[in-house]
Amino acid sequence: MAEIIAALDEGGANTLLDTAIALIPTQSSSGSGSLGPFVASYSASASLTNGNVDLIPPDIIRLDDLRVDWNLNFSFGIDLSTILPDFCIPQVCVNIPCVGKVCTPKICIDWPTIAVPVSFSDFVKADADFRLDISLAGGNWKVQAVIVGIPTLQFGATTAALLAAIAAAVTPILLAIPFIGPFLAIVVDTILLAIGIAGLTGFLGPILTPFVSGIKIPLYDQPQLFPVLPAQSAIDPQVDVITDAIAASIAHNGTEDELVLTADISA
Amino acid sequence: MSLTETESVFASIHETALNDLITAFCTDRPRYLVYGSPAFVPVTTVAETAMAAIPFPGVPGGINWRIRLGIPHIDLFTQTDPLPPEFSMGPGEFSGSLDAELCIDCRRLRIDPKPPRPKDLRGDDKPTNPDRPDGHPLSELTCFKLRVFILGHLEHVMASNGEDAVALAVDQVEIVDIKPDELESFLECLLFMILQAVLAEIRLPLRALRAGAFQLVPVVGPLIEDDQIKMRGNL
Numbered sequence: 001m002a003e004i005i006a007a008l009d010e011g012g013a014n015t016l017l018d019t020a021i022a023l024i025p026t027q028s029s030s031g032s033g034s035l036g037p038f039v040a041s042y043s044a045s046a047s048l049t050n051g052n053v054d055l056i057p058p059d060i061i062r063l064d065d066l067r068v069d070w071n072l073n074f075s076f077g078i079d080l081s082t083i084l085p086d087f088c089i090p091q092v093c094v095n096i097p098c099v100g101k102v103c104t105p106k107i108c109i110d111w112p113t114i115a116v117p118v119s120f121s122d123f124v125k126a127d128a129d130f131r132l133d134i135s136l137a138g139g140n141w142k143v144q145a146v147i148v149g150i151p152t153l154q155f156g157a158t159t160a161a162l163l164a165a166i167a168a169a170v171t172p173i174l175l176a177i178p179f180i181g182p183f184l185a186i187v188v189d190t191i192l193l194a195i196g197i198a199g200l201t202g203f204l205g206p207i208l209t210p211f212v213s214g215i216k217i218p219l220y221d222q223p224q225l226f227p228v229l230p231a232q233s234a235i236d237p238q239v240d241v242i243t244d245a246i247a248a249s250i251a252h253n254g255t256e257d258e259l260v261l262t263a264d265i266s267a
Numbered sequence: 268m269s270l271t272e273t274e275s276v277f278a279s280i281h282e283t284a285l286n287d288l289i290t291a292f293c294t295d296r297p298r299y300l301v302y303g304s305p306a307f308v309p310v311t312t313v314a315e316t317a318m319a320a321i322p323f324p325g326v327p328g329g330i331n332w333r334i335r336l337g338i339p340h341i342d343l344f345t346q347t348d349p350l351p352p353e354f355s356m357g358p359g360e361f362s363g364s365l366d367a368e369l370c371i372d373c374r375r376l377r378i379d380p381k382p383p384r385p386k387d388l389r390g391d392d393k394p395t396n397p398d399r400p401d402g403h404p405l406s407e408l409t410c411f412k413l414r415v416f417i418l419g420h421l422e423h424v425m426a427s428n429g430e431d432a433v434a435l436a437v438d439q440v441e442i443v444d445i446k447p448d449e450l451e452s453f454l455e456c457l458l459f460m461i462l463q464a465v466l467a468e469i470r471l472p473l474r475a476l477r478a479g480a481f482q483l484v485p486v487v488g489p490l491i492e493d494d495q496i497k498m499r500g501n502l
Binding site: 001002004005008009011012220222226228230232236237238239240241246263265266 | 477483
């Protein structure tokens with residue numbers, strides 16, 4: 001029999017995880033990805049909010065509707081060369097008496113890439129299973145809930161608005177280009193429409209999934225040399241015990257599933 | 268039945284771990300088990316607590332004494348350890364046993380042959396009666412050791428740092444087979460008062476009783492049952 005037992009019911013586990021997840025700092029990353037024919041370099045940040053806890057014996061904590069609030073700042077690059085054909089003035093050669101053959105150089109216009117900054121915030125939800133992980137490292141006992149596998153992200157309906165946000169940012173810039181601006185705007189908007197939700201989630205998925213796939217939720221973190229009482233004076237020093245073993249499990253007791261943590265100590 | 272029952276959080280500590288905590292307290296702060304007057308303990312240290320001698324007219328410096336207590340061993344209901352026949356442990360109670368050693372500095376006093384005078388007029392007068400070779404030694408450490416049994420209950424208190432804690436409250440003390448009975452009763456009463464005071468100072472935070480796991484605002488308990496202290500409450 002374990003010397004010390006601590007247990008939480010599902011309601012208690014929900015409260016514990018609310019607090020533990022809220023304490024996980026906002027994560028950030030940067031990189032680049034492709035959205036259809038366009039390239040975007042981005043910086044993203046995300047914070048987590050707990051969902052509903054379901055304790056599943058012997059060692060699974062299932063979180064339904066784990067919410068990831070994300071913010072994306074990206075520079076959306078439109079390479080006009082992919083839209084407009086290359087425009088070249090061909091080489092022209094003329095034979096001039098006494099001089100010989102004289103040629104003009106071939107001149108090509110290299111269409112530029114237009115960078116358009118776009119910011120967008122939204123959230124995704126995920127259902128995820130976490131397995132209990134116990135470790136003794138650096139003199140500390142830790143129990144963490146470590147996510148199992150890579151969860152599928154459920155994008156909200158408002159995520160589709162990102163396409164509209166991109167279009168709203170790009171269109172005025174393209175319209176300002178003389179002569180061909182309206183044409184370019186129509187082409188880009190058409191391409192964005194063709195990218196659609198599927199293309200968008202394909203773009204966002206690789207950016208947002210790492211924020212969820214590596215989650216470790218701390219449930220217990222105490223020094224092995226456990227302080228019972230702090231030092232109060234020179235004649236009343238700190239009182240410690242040694243935690244020899246820690247175990248954690250999900251147990252079905254009576255009608256309830258409970259998160260159970262046990263400890264053995266010595267003086 | 269679930270561990271948490273109708274509450275959200277449950278915590279329990281078995282008597283073996285409780286004894287580990289008490290042992291840790293008494294090992295790190297041994298002065299809570301050793302008390303003595305200046306001849307034995309001139310100054311309070313981590314190891315010992317200095318107390319006043321028992322003042323008595325004609326005994327210079329008073330009667331010097333010392334008490335040393337062993338680390339108590341606690342048995343939570345249900346009963347595991349044998350008890351004296353006078354004791355019967357019930358639900359919610361604990362029993363315990365420990366050694367107690369009481370000592371006094373037994374001194375032979377010299378009678379001043381001069382008539383009693385006010386203290387400030389005595390000067391450096393010394394008693395004239397020389398040591399008698401066949402008498403009581405000038406000073407002799409006189410001790411005896413007892414096995415003491417206690418019966419008690421838990422009380423929810425605050426630790427010195429303001430945390431919720433438990434303390435062992437002593438209800439009865441039993442010393443086996445001392446005659447006459449009045450002497451046994453006298454010593455039991457003396458140790459009853461001493462042990463109440465000593466054990467009330469060993470305040471173990473509820474945080475330590477659950478090894479720091481989770482938060483627990485007690486609603487039910489601390490209770491003694493099944494050789495454990497149990498608590499239930501909210502986060």
